[in-house]
Amino acid sequence: MNLEGRVALVTGSTTGLGKAMAHALARSGATVALNYANNEVRALRALAEFESAGTRAMLFRSDVSEEQGVQTLVSQVSKKLGPIDILIPNATPDQPQRRIEDYSWQDYERMLDFFVKSPFLLTKACIPHMKQQRWGRIINIISEVFSLGVAQFTAYAAAKGGQEGLSRSLATELAPFGITVNMISPGWIPVERHQSESQSKKDGYLRTVPVGRWGTPDDIAAAACYFASNEAAFVTGQFVTVNGGRSYGL
Template structure:
């Protein structure tokens, strides 16, 4: 579970642990949040270890996966969730680096992670990959084209990898949240939240628990015949 020191990753790691998974909690080595998540899971009677590493580099992915496999054996559920900064840029100001930054998190990192866990999953006879996408793979927001493009590329990887890995018993899916306020949104103006909520048919902001519920389902035996799909968790917010 990458990027699990705060935000959606922390909620998903906690929910997977509550569902009975032994969870390797990844974040950057300097993250104090990841240790707090491990402590909280253990205090609730679950199993968790720290698996630090920068998941946009082969070295960081190698260290994180090794920590997880040393503790628990082959990884049977991989959840790439980490994100770096998400700068907004209108097209006239956008640089190639603006496009590359989200691609590093949403395509390079999942690629390195899947390659690292594949031998273990194959040896174990199967597994699950549940990638945290975004509804902006299919919606639009002004200034967010680099992020949208990377999430759309990520969804294409999910669909294609689902076919490539199906014969190994590995299901590959995505969960695509809408805007889900987390710690980094703490200073958002109430009017901004109200304007967004007004466009959501279910009439409220989503919560990290809403996203975690979809991940737990995709990781469970109840979703064993689901692959190559994106489960959108955005209260029905579409194309606005």
């Protein structure tokens, strides 16, 4: 996939799936805006990886769950790297798992801030340039938790369902402008923030994966590169589930 000359913004991209997607886009030739909200030490360490690989990346600190943070981020990226051609809203908070009686509305609002509000604000800020050049790629990260109706994740699942609906409607609206909107639905792919999960929980999940192995961040990154490419110009409003066949194997 050749992404030379393209500018990509991946939010939440100094760790986990976001970092893997950013690396893959950069290896394909894109100039990548790395985004983080906290943990500057980790962010600088991530940037050093790109520099040592000889790929083009720049670091931007911003809270993308807030409107001002989104506006500042998009403005800074556009000034320093150029207008954004490829957008991947990936930033995520911790996802609580608890009984419905134990949730608060604030728990729901936090999920909606990251998975509906943030993608909406980012898209709104990026599409003027995309429309003008009649080319753009928006890739939203959804989740098997929504499609499978996983118990005790109601706040997360509700927000991810909203993000999927947003993506589908946007795909129809933006298609005449050469802008595609697609989705990647990962299974559980253990990254840094899952280190505290019990081994028994991990073993139980892995037994439900027909492929018989854990997915890796690079599995998600490969799907992102395809959706970002010219080869995917006739694909919009779609999602690819990257979970080793778990969706049909249960």
